[in-house]
Amino acid sequence: MKLYKVASLLLLCCLFTSFTTHKFYVSTTNLEYVPEEKSVQIITKIFIDDVENAIKERYGVETSLDTNKETEADRNFLKKYILQKLQVKVNDKEQDMNYIGIEYDIDIVKAYIEIEGVRNLKTLEIENTVLMDMFEEQQNIIHIKTPEMRRSIILEKENPKGLLNFD
Template identity: 55%
Template sequence: MKFLKLLFFVFCFTVFTSFTAHKFYVSITKIEYVKEKQSIQIITQLFTDDLEDALSERYGKDVHLDSSKETKADVALFEKYLLSKLTILVNGNPVKYNFIGHKYDIDQVKAYIEITGIEAVNSMEIENTILMDKFENQQNIIHFKTGTSRKSLVLDKENPKGLLKFE
C-alpha cells in the first residue's frame, strides 16, 4: 500500500511540475486629452515588483517601492526611468512632461503625468519602452481618449512605437 501511495505521489509531482509557470508582463497607459484644460493627462500602471527589479538592475542598487524601505532617491529613480522610457510627440512635436506623482494600489503603482499647453490633438506618436529592457515579453497597452474618439495600441519589443491620427 505504501508503494502505491509513493508511486501516486511521484506521478502527481511529475505531472504538476512539468507545467512551467508563465508570468504575463504588461503595463497599461491611459491617455486623455482634456480640451477645456488644454492638457493631456496620462496614467501609467505597472506591477510594483517588476518595476523594482528593472530599477535595481538598471541603476545597480536595491530599489524599494511601496514599503517602509522606500526612499526619496528610489522615487526619483522611478520618475527618471519612467520619463526616459516614454516618448510622446503631439502633432509631430516633442512635448514637455510634468510628473505629478504616484500612488500604490495593492501590487501595482500608478504614475500620473501631465502635458499642458495643447490646443488640439491631430496626431500622437507614442514610444513606450517601459520594462522592455528587463522583460523580453513585455507589452505596453496604450488607451487614448478624447471627447469624441477612443483608440488603443499594443506595443512590444519588436514594435515599441505607434502613431494615432485624429481628424
C-alpha cells in the same frame, strides 16, 4: 466515493494550474486628451516588482517601493526611469511631461503625468519601452481617449511606437 471524486478533481485542477501559471509582462498606459484643460493626462501602471528589478538593472541601485523602507531616492529613480522610457509627441513635437506623482494599488505603481498647453490634437505619437529591456515578452498596452473617440494599441519590443491621427 463522492468525496474521493471531488478531492481527485481538486488535486488535478491544482496540478494543471501550477503547470500553466505564467507571469504577465505587461504595463498599461491611459492617455486622455482634455480640451477644456488643454492637456493630455497620462496614467501608467507597472508591476512594482518588475520596475524595481528594472531600476536595479539600469541604475545599479536597490529600491523598496511601497514599503516602509521607501525613500525619496527610490521615488526619484522611479520617476527617472519612467520619464526615460515614455516619450510622447503631440502634433509631431516632442513634449515636456509634468510628472505629478505616484500611487500604489496592491502590487502596481500608478504614475501620473500631464502634458500641458495642448490646444488642438491632430496627431499623437507614443513610444513606451517600459520593461522592454528586461522581458522579451513585454507588452505595453496604450489606451487613448478623446471626446470623440477611444483607441487602444499594443506596443512590443519590435514595435515600441504608435501613431494616431485625429484629423
